[in-house]
Amino acid sequence: MKTLDLVLPDTRYPIHIGQQLLGKVELITSHLKQPRVAIVTNTTVAALYLEPLLRSLEQAGIDCLPVILPDGEDFKTWDTLNQIFDALLSHRCERGTTLIALGGGVIGDMTGFAAACYQRGVPFIQIPTTLLAQVDSSVGGKTAINHPQGKNMIGAFYQPQAVIADMDLLDTLPERELSAGLAEIIKYGLLGDEQFLGWLEQNMSALRKRDKQALAYAVEHSCKMKADIVAQDEKEQGMRALLNLGHTFGHAIEAGLGFGTWLHGEAVGAGMQLAAEASRQLGWLDQAQVARVEAVLKQAGLPTVAPALGTARWIELMGHDKKVEGGEIRFVLLKSLGHAVVAKLPAAILEQTLNSRFVGNIA
Amino acid sequence: MKTLDLVLPDTRYPIHIGQQLLGKVELITSHLKQPRVAIVTNTTVAALYLEPLLRSLEQAGIDCLPVILPDGEDFKTWDTLNQIFDALLSHRCERGTTLIALGGGVIGDMTGFAAACYQRGVPFIQIPTTLLAQVDSSVGGKTAINHPQGKNMIGAFYQPQAVIADMDLLDTLPERELSAGLAEIIKYGLLGDEQFLGWLEQNMSALRKRDKQALAYAVEHSCKMKADIVAQDEKEQGMRALLNLGHTFGHAIEAGLGFGTWLHGEAVGAGMQLAAEASRQLGWLDQAQVARVEAVLKQAGLPTVAPALGTARWIELMGHDKKVEGGEIRFVLLKSLGHAVVAKLPAAILEQTLNSRFVGNIA
Numbered sequence: 190m191k192t193l194d195l196v197l198p199d200t201r202y203p204i205h206i207g208q209q210l211l212g213k214v215e216l217i218t219s220h221l222k223q224p225r226v227a228i229v230t231n232t233t234v235a236a237l238y239l240e241p242l243l244r245s246l247e248q249a250g251i252d253c254l255p256v257i258l259p260d261g262e263d264f265k266t267w268d269t270l271n272q273i274f275d276a277l278l279s280h281r282c283e284r285g286t287t288l289i290a291l292g293g294g295v296i297g298d299m300t301g302f303a304a305a306c307y308q309r310g311v312p313f314i315q316i317p318t319t320l321l322a323q324v325d326s327s328v329g330g331k332t333a334i335n336h337p338q339g340k341n342m343i344g345a346f347y348q349p350q351a352v353i354a355d356m357d358l359l360d361t362l363p364e365r366e367l368s369a370g371l372a373e374i375i376k377y378g379l380l381g382d383e384q385f386l387g388w389l390e391q392n393m394s395a396l397r398k399r400d401k402q403a404l405a406y407a408v409e410h411s412c413k414m415k416a417d418i419v420a421q422d423e424k425e426q427g428m429r430a431l432l433n434l435g436h437t438f439g440h441a442i443e444a445g446l447g448f449g450t451w452l453h454g455e456a457v458g459a460g461m462q463l464a465a466e467a468s469r470q471l472g473w474l475d476q477a478q479v480a481r482v483e484a485v486l487k488q489a490g491l492p493t494v495a496p497a498l499g500t501a502r503w504i505e506l507m508g509h510d511k512k513v514e515g516g517e518i519r520f521v522l523l524k525s526l527g528h529a530v531v532a533k534l535p536a537a538i539l540e541q542t543l544n545s546r547f548v549g550n551i552a
Numbered sequence: 553m554k555t556l557d558l559v560l561p562d563t564r565y566p567i568h569i570g571q572q573l574l575g576k577v578e579l580i581t582s583h584l585k586q587p588r589v590a591i592v593t594n595t596t597v598a599a600l601y602l603e604p605l606l607r608s609l610e611q612a613g614i615d616c617l618p619v620i621l622p623d624g625e626d627f628k629t630w631d632t633l634n635q636i637f638d639a640l641l642s643h644r645c646e647r648g649t650t651l652i653a654l655g656g657g658v659i660g661d662m663t664g665f666a667a668a669c670y671q672r673g674v675p676f677i678q679i680p681t682t683l684l685a686q687v688d689s690s691v692g693g694k695t696a697i698n699h700p701q702g703k704n705m706i707g708a709f710y711q712p713q714a715v716i717a718d719m720d721l722l723d724t725l726p727e728r729e730l731s732a733g734l735a736e737i738i739k740y741g742l743l744g745d746e747q748f749l750g751w752l753e754q755n756m757s758a759l760r761k762r763d764k765q766a767l768a769y770a771v772e773h774s775c776k777m778k779a780d781i782v783a784q785d786e787k788e789q790g791m792r793a794l795l796n797l798g799h800t801f802g803h804a805i806e807a808g809l810g811f812g813t814w815l816h817g818e819a820v821g822a823g824m825q826l827a828a829e830a831s832r833q834l835g836w837l838d839q840a841q842v843a844r845v846e847a848v849l850k851q852a853g854l855p856t857v858a859p860a861l862g863t864a865r866w867i868e869l870m871g872h873d874k875k876v877e878g879g880e881i882r883f884v885l886l887k888s889l890g891h892a893v894v895a896k897l898p899a900a901i902l903e904q905t906l907n908s909r910f911v912g913n914i915a
Contacts, residue, residue, distance in 0.1 A: 199562075223878065267630060278701040283876050306669075308874045309696065309707045310787070333672065338641040344672045345708065424673070511671045513646050515586060 191409055195328065195348075195416040197423050203351050204328060204416065206409050208401060210355035211238065214245045217314055220350040222285035225252045229273055229300040230291040231260040234318050237361050242291060242316070254280050258296070263449035265295045265335045267343075273303040287312045287350070293319035293366070294326035294453060298341070301332030305347035315352040319362055320370025320404070321454050323354040324377075324411035325432075329419040335448055339509035340440045346424055354408055356401045368490035369454025371396060372435070372461070375485055377411045379461060380434045383527030385410055386485065393488040430512055431529045434521040435461030438495065441506035445498040458491030459547070467534055467542040468523040478526050497549040500540055554772055558691065558711075558779040560786050566714050567691060567779065569772050571764060573718035574601065577608045580677060583713040585648035588615045592636055592663040593654040594623040597681050600724050605654060605679070617643050621659070626812035628658045628698045630706075636666040650675045650713070656682035656729070657689035657816060661704070664695030668710035678715040682725055683733025683767070684817050686717040687740075687774035688795075692782040698811055702872035703803045709787055717771055719764045731853035732817025734759060735798070735824070737770050738848055740777045742824060743797045746890030748773055749848065756851040793875055794892045797884040798824030801858065804869035808861040821854030822910070830897055830905040831886040841889050860912040863903055 190207030205216055217226070226246065230239055235257045246253050256276045258269050277286070288311060290300035297315050304313035315327035333344025359367070371393075378386030388410075389396075395403040415432065422429040439460030442451055451459075465482040468474045483493045498506070504518075512519040512531070518539075522532050534542075542548075553570030568579055580589070589609065593602055598620045609616050619639045621632050640649070651674060653663035660678050667676035678690035696707025722730070734756075741749030751773075752759075758766040778795065785792040802823030805814055814822075828845040831837045846856045861869070867881075875882040875894070881902075885895050897905075905911075 267634070271630070274699055274706060275701075278699060278705060278872065281871060281876070281879070283878075284874060285877065306706045306708060308705060309694065309709055331672065336637055336641060338638075342641060342671060343637060343669045345669060346672055508644060509641065511647060513644070514648065515646075516644070 191405070193409065193412055193416055196420050197348065200348055202349060204354065204412050205352065206354045206356075206405055206412065208356050210353050211241055211316070211358070212245050214249045216351065216353050217246065217289065218249050218251065220312065220314060221251070221287050222312065223283070224250055225254075225282070225285075226287045226289050227254040227256055227277060227280075227282055228289045228291055229256045229258065229296060229303070231258050231296055233260045234292045234296070238291060238318060238358060254282065258299070261449045262295055262335070262443070262453065263447070265299060265448065267334060270299055270303055270334050273299065274307060277303075277307055282307070282311075284308050284311055287314060289314045289316060290327070291316045291318060292322070293317065294322045297322050297327045298332050298344070299334060301330070301347055301349065302334060302344050305332055305345040310347070312350050315349045317352065317354055318358045319366050320359055320408070321366070321373050323408050324370060325373040325415065327352045327354070328412050328415050330423070340443055340448070341511075342509070354412070356404050356408070359399060359404060364490065365452060365455075367397065367399070369452040371489035372454035372458040372486070372491050374407050374411050375489060376432075376434050376457065376461060377414045379482065379523060379526060380431050380521070380529035381414060381527060386526060390485055390488065393485070397490065430519075430531050431521055433512065434529050435464055437507055437510045437512065437518065437520050438463045440510065441498065441503055442495055444506050444509075445502060446496060451492075455492055458486050458489070459493060459495040462486060462493045462547050463495060463542055464520065464522055466545050466547050467520065467538060470538045470541055471522065471534075473522065473524050474526070481526065493547060495548045500543050503543050504539070554768070556772070556775055556779055559783050560711065563711050565712060567717065567775050568715065569717045569719075569768055569775065571719050573716050574604055574679070574721070575608050577612045579714065579716050580609065580652065581612055581614065583675065583677060584614065584650050585675065586646070587613055588617075588645070588648075589650045589652050590617040590619055590640060590643075590645055591652045591654055592619045592621065592659060592666070594621050594659055596623045597655045597659070601654060601681060601721060617645065621662070624812045625658055625698070625806070625816065626810070628662060628811065630697060633662055633666055633697050636662065637670060640666075640670055645670070645674070647671050647674055650677060652677045652679060653690070654679045654681060655685070656680065657685045660685050660690045661694070661696050661707070664693070664710055664712065665697060665707050668695055668708040673710070675713050678712045680715065680717055681721045682729050683722055683771070684729070684736050686771050687733060688736040688778065690715045690717070691775050691778050693786070703806055703811070704874075705872070717775070719767050719771070722762060722767060727853070728815060728818075730760065730762070732815040734852035735817035735821040735849070735854050737774050738852060739795075739797050739820065739824060740774045742845065742886060742889060743794050743884070743892035744777060744890060749889060753848055753851065756848070760853065793882075793894050794884055796875065797892050798827055800870055800873045800875065800881065800883050801826040803873065804861065804866055805858055807869050807872075808865060809859060814855075818855055821849050821852070822856060822858040825849060825856045825910050826858060826905055827883060827885055829908050829910050830883065830901060833901045833904055834885065834897075836885065836887050837889070844889065856910060858911045863906050866906050867902070
């Protein structure tokens with residue numbers, strides 16, 4: 190097991206990465222204020238991992254309340270969030286009760302937001318069960334639910350007590366979800382570390398075969414990059430926005446097709462391809478670099494062509510992005526591979542990008 | 553105009569107290585990140601004060617989006633909160649858009665919570681239009697909505713950019729609401745300043761006649777006490793809980809009768825009477841002191857007898873209090889007049905209190 194520390198002005202917390210961590214109950218119990226937790230998970234994950242977690246916590250004398258939600262991005266709503274509040278209140282959970290998020294990004298985001306709001310804030314611990322959640326959403330304290338008019342529009346910056354990333358939990362992850370997680374890993378290479386991008390190109394087949402050592406290295410490297418960025422800019426006043434590479438296009442894809450149609454990581458994959466293409470049209474990348482992005486995304490099993498939503502609809506959807514400033518959409522673009530910046534995009538270039546070969550053959 | 557400063561580890565903000573402040577638009581504009589605000593108010597307040605505020609902001613070149621909600625504590629719900637989000641998203645309000653809460657405690661709590669959650673946090677300014685909001689709820693950053701199972705159960709600690717308390721707005725306040733505000737003012741005397749309690753006894757008739765100078769002094773003194781306490785304990789880890797004097801009983805009254813039946817301040821008034829009676833039964837206060845509490849509450853036009861909810865129902869409702877720890881309800885009680893403490897109450901004394909002459913003649 191390796192442990193990274195995320196150090197923030199007001200708090201710090203460990204990110205544990207390794208195998209057989211679900212049984213190491215002290216990683217959880219050392220953070221509890223009272224011998225009581227609520228474990229928030231979904232029907233899919235509960236069937237696989239709830240019992241072993243319950244068993245080890247109960248053996249340690251911890252009272253556990255399981256809260257089992259429906260599975261999927263389309264349930265990342267107020268109604269589902271309220272199921273958590275109902276359960277916590279019905280069972281009289283207190284300010285000292287710790288919530289545990291056992292699941293992927295949706296469960297982590299919702300549990301974190303529930304923890305931020307319940308009685309104005311209770312502790313929580315992230316146990317991410319997808320690759321995407323392990324490398325990205327479980328780290329850094331962004332929590333949220335979706336609104337019909339935009340993804341992650343209602344949320345909070347609220348940090349967990351600890352993140353426990355157990356590679357063994359990835360054994361049961363569907364192929365498509367594994368690829369979605371690889372999208373966020375590729376993102377770290379593209380936005381800030383070309384050498385890591387090279388490592389990914391060389392090790393992609395090991396990653397897709399779920400080689401535990403390769404996975405652990407990729408998770409650790411991604412978390413380290415994220416922790417460094419978040420430590421410098423917790424509330425996204427500046428450089429944290431770089432972590433949104435591919436996300437302005439990606440969120441529009443998710444909202445445009447209906448949340449849950451494409452996985453978040455798939456949408457981010459196609460979104461990064463569009464960001465690369467836009468960067469090429471700005472003269473920042475060349476054809477070969479755009480092709481390199483396309484190749485690594487394909488290696489990871491990700492889409493590189495976004496659905497044809499229609500230019501007007503694209504722009505409308507992207508207008509809801511949280512980076513919009515004074516009515517202008519701001520994009521994360523690539524000055525070079527391994528060097529992202531936040532920039533505005535001239536309307537003509539945006540339009541050309543949305544009419545490039547990277548948009549269109551899927552409805 | 554007097555200005556107090558609330559100084560916190562991460563931020564500081566001014567509390568302006570005076571007359572004719574609604575026209576002093578620089579008190580608002582000096583805090584804006586972009587020339588755009590959303591003014592959240594309710595139907596009652598909008599009819600009185602929205603136009604003048606809009607006029608002075610628009611003259612200053614500020615784009616204003618009014619969001620007018622239904623009036624009343626029973627609307628302090630997710631559904632009403634979501635009306636704010638719908639309006640902000642439909643009008644593409646951004647992270648730099650400031651929300652202005654123009655209203656009483658319900659509007660302030662909901663607008664503050666909306667500001668805490670919208671795009672994970674946007675700035676907001678409090679313009680409290682009730683005495684209760686001016687002396688208490690607008691200061692200190694507690695925001696929330698109610699849940700059917702408990703008051704203020706879903707919320708955040710989130711500080712405004714400024715609080716603007718204009719005494720002129722109290723001219724139109726209904727008598728009953730004025731008394732409700734006086735309850736929170738009396739609270740400050742009881743919990744921490746016996747001399748101020750004496751001042752209130754002597755000046756109660758001036759306050760009820762809405763003498764502007766007397767009101768401004770009472771607001772200023774209350775805000776100063778609150779600011780001192782919040783500065784020491786923003787997140788209610790300790791002494792901030794003292795501000796909950798009368799609130800454990802009071803919240804049970806509000807929830808037990810249905811939110812909005814009694815005003816919050818009325819419930820707190822009767823709740824403080826019960827806290828005084830419980831303190832007497834513990835041997836901390838004598839009969840004369842309990843009678844003094846009763847007299848000042850009556851002077852203020854407040855109820856001193858709580859509704860008969862039935863002991864079991866009382867205890868059930870109070871079990872949802874945010875101060876519950878390890879299943880035990882903790883109360884704010886009076887060691888003496890002007891000296892509150894947080895303490896547990898032996899079951900027998902709680903029961904005697906709930907069967908005292910301060911509970912019962914109202915259904």
